[in-house]
Amino acid sequence: MTATGPATVPVTAALALGDDALVLSHRLGEWAGHAPVLEEEVALANIALDLLGQARVLLSLAGDEDELAYLREERAFRNLQLVEQPNGDFAHTIARQLYFSTYQHLLYAELATGDGPFAPLAAKAVKEVAYHRDHAEQWTLRLGDGTETSHERMRRACDALWRFTGEMFQPVEGLDADWAALEARWLESVTDVLGRAGLTVPEGPRTGAWSAGAGRQGLHTEPFGRMLAEMQHLHRSHPGATW
């Protein structure tokens, strides 16, 4: 796919946004054949497809989309550590979706208003992501305010992923956004949804010196290497193959 855009694109930012979309798309795709109900099978695959489309546009701004997706080493990826976290149970996937789609929706809405190199994609994708965010919020309500088991699982998932949420608001070179305001709006929204779901906002730190904050610099968590191995092995085993 080719996308039109200004000639000067900040590569670091294109990789950060593109890798977030690509990696989360792959994780959601792992649900195919495993989702709890047919509707969710379809929903998660459709969300993954939206993200893959966004990733293709963004990575094409930075270079050759296939080379960037399939031939980079782990340390060259600039995605958030949040999106590379394993799917876990359904509650984990929904908590990851809630944290990320809220962030992505707010960020794209801001990027869409400017005339920067990402405005065209952001203006288009923000409408798609609104549905992802809605999907995550509705499921958070349903699980949090559901049975004892669903509530407990949702609580555990929100707690477990909380420490990966601080990284989202570290400024990205080439992205013109008010990060502090973005973070305030994100916290307000997530607090509101968790409150309505009968869940409490996790208390732990949102960053840790040893982990969060590193994905944008190319430092990733252990499961990411295994995910990449699976995502890239076919392309690497059969370079240039077509069918």
Add this chain to the structure above:
Amino acid sequence: MVTATALEAELLELAGAVPDPELPVLTLRELGVLRAVHVHGTDAVEVDLTPTYTGCPAIEAMSVDIERVLRAHGIREVTVRTVLTPAWSTDDITPEGREKLREFGIAPPRVRHDSDPVPLTLGPTRTHRTDTGTGADAGTEPVRCPHCGSADTELLSRFSSTACKALRRCLACREPFDHFKEL
């Protein structure tokens, strides 16, 4: 397209008559994805096409179909460009396109009067009667059943056979149906 030549208008009409690969009842013109045709020199043409959803896989099939039709019309060189701006909206579907969707059994998207990002409203997981759609709120107009016309319908799933549709059920005639979501 205010400055389009007669030839460009003719080619736009030809390309616009190509059926959508996924919803063959609609043409690309009715879907509103064909933005412009530019003629360069005597027989080179550039076509601007915009995707419905960023990741919509149908765009590649559309490009191939457009190239085939224009080549068959004697154009030697056809280039289909994907453009993102201005972003496609379901408001770009023409009135006849909406009617064809309804006849095909798909509830057409409601008309949005504001293409800006819209605030999200939280409601019960399964919504009916007074629900205002999902995610991108489309106002208070109900989604009507394409089979019996009843406004008494409920949402079953926000994502259906494709990313652009939601799955709903009519509470009057009990038929499930796809709803082309507002975007």
